[in-house]
Amino acid sequence: MLIYVQTTMDVNTVMAKIEELDRKLDGGRHQLAIGLTDDATWPLIWYLRDYPNVCLEYPNGCPATAKSIPVIIAGGDSIANGFQQQYAGPNGDYLYHEYQMRSWWDQGYMPPPCIPSAKQRCGPPAPYVGVGPLLWLSYGDNPPPGAHFNPVLAAERIWAWWWQRQPIGQDAGYYPMALLIRKGLGVAP
Known part of the structure; x- marks a missing residue:
């Protein structure tokens, strides 16, 4: 829990x-063309470092090949702005699957909102x-009305985290990533 994201x-x-x-397409020679949107650049640029044909700032970064590129990776805002409909909708050329690129721990431990x-x-x-932090350790994200710190419940939650990796609050938040693979290539995203 020391690493936030x-x-x-x-x-x-x-x-x-x-x-x-x-x-399948190139005998594993890493010559595959891959489109990478701005909001998916980090950390994917590191993972794709052995692939010299990565189109950064897809689709504007490679206008000549953008329509024929076999793989596209999109992130966050691109996904929210209709990327799926544009490329993998009913008339689209790509298969689409959404994944989680980055995740972070529940933030219920943060201070409650200020009430003037x-x-x-x-x-x-x-x-x-x-x-x-104290109510979060005792009850998670939804303490009952009028709740106070309960050291026994807090110890139980901490123990469950240490030994069973059971989250103290809700599941983590995440930043989405989409993988799009051109239809007919024999690999599902």
Whole structure:
């Protein structure tokens, strides 16, 4: 839990599919053309370092080959802005599957939102809020009304984390990544 955001194992899954397609189409010589959108560049540029035909800033970075590229990896905003419909919709040329590129731990331990009162002034809203560390350790993200720190429950939750890797709060948040593989190439994304 010391590393806040980490690359998920889904990146390994995506790379295995790319390597399978590379072996199938090119004998594993790493000459496969791959489109990489801006919001998928990191950390994928590292994982794709042995592939010299990576088109950065896809599709604008390679206008001559953008329509024929066999593999596209998109992230975050590209996905939210209709990437799936554009490339893999009913009339699209690609198969589509969404993965998690990065994930992070639950943030319920963060301080609760400030509630202004006659005795307390609040500054600008905090970008991340939770229920506070003690209530989070005791009850997770949804403490009952009027709850107070419960050391026994907190110890049980900490023990469950250490020995069974059971999350204290909700499952992690994540940043999405999409793998698109041209139809008819024999590898599903």
